Amino acid sequence: MYLDFLSKFGVGGAHPGGLDLTQEILKNEKISESSRILDVGCGTGQTAAYLADRYGASIIGMDINPIMIDKAKKRIKQCQLPVEIIQGSIENCPLPDGQFDLILSESVLAFADKPRSLHEIFRLLKQGGRFVANELTINQQLNSTYTEEIQQFYGLDSVFTEKDWLSLLEKTGFTDIKTSIQKPSMLENNPSPEFQFSEHIEPHLYMIPDQHLYMMTKYRNILDYRVFSCTKE
Template sequence: MGGLTYIDFLAKFGVGGAHPGGIGLTKSILAEENITNECTILDAGCGTGQTAAYLFDQYKAKITCLELNPIMIEKAKNRFLSLQYPIQLIQGSVEEIPFQDDSFDFILCESVLAFVNKPKALKEFNRVLKPGGRLLANEMTINSKLNKQAEEEIVQFYNIDSLLLESDWVQLFEECGFTDIEIKSLHLNLMDNSSAQEFNFSQNFEPELFSILNQHGNMLVKYHDILSHRIFSCSK
């Protein structure tokens, strides 16, 4: 059993809107899309369900959530139950999505691809999207190449397999069958999460998780000019 990871911290602290820009940025991304109550939407890697709850509240769309982490699943389930929202919640991986081809009008993916096998997940997204369907992704992106040591440090801390430049992401989306790729860089400072983050603490959490929170803060300070994010919107 390895040590605790950044994902463990997010799960145990029940961080809602952990992605760059938080729920505030999510709302502005969604406002630019043509979402109606007829739309089927997959929140891929839904975390504690903050975005999915907003989607239902705002659009009354047909929302399905996919999440692998059992602690996050529990917190999302409790959220939807307390709100009495009819959101389908499924435990599973974005690398093997348990849905038929052409199932969704939209897939929303917020800081998920960085932590998984990217080509595998993107091919799955393409498969389950309807023709003309839209993928909206807010993902960690580096502004410039890093030296080997710095790259190692970031990759190891976040437990990810690679760091991608904007051009790497675009190439990957294209290779996985996506078109009309638009990129938004809102130049948000990752350290400035203007919409306050939401926390839903687990009853038992390990004290070491505080040091992970600390390290995360240190990473953002140390690499503030390199570590960034982009919002990609594209079509099938």
């Protein structure tokens, strides 16, 4: 239901830190007009639009959700930006090998099959290409009851510690892996998002923001996020 809420409410910048953090992260990457970038799980297209407008790079935004795709295309059309928006899953991406200089995921892989997704990201990158991810992380292992509550509410198949993420990135073949721990916490570092409301929203989805806040408060020192950056050599 959480992902249904995001799509029906058209939440832009739902990831921790929002667009402000995205802009800070991207300052550390070598992006130019010749860069080819894939925004995995692009949602309403907020980051993809920023990349095209700020850097003039060649951008593809991809999302599995058709509602998000429609809203992303609407944004790109309104902004008159040369961004390609496609529907697809990063677990089985329809794009050919080795064509991207940078791939970005913002609170996406936590909701997907992580090994398969990272394998596809590695395949899609050029030699020397960069992968940057802002992803949900737990600060300690939890008992099965707490783990199940988190996974059930957010629709996750697993929750990873920072060590789990680093191990999987290394196993996939990435090098020069760096982690950035952002402060303040996920609960506090959540700027007001933007919304693109669908015409019809199921009544139960209006309860999700309060339930999300409850989860953030209950697991205040446990649910967190990390920014990972790495290279395909």
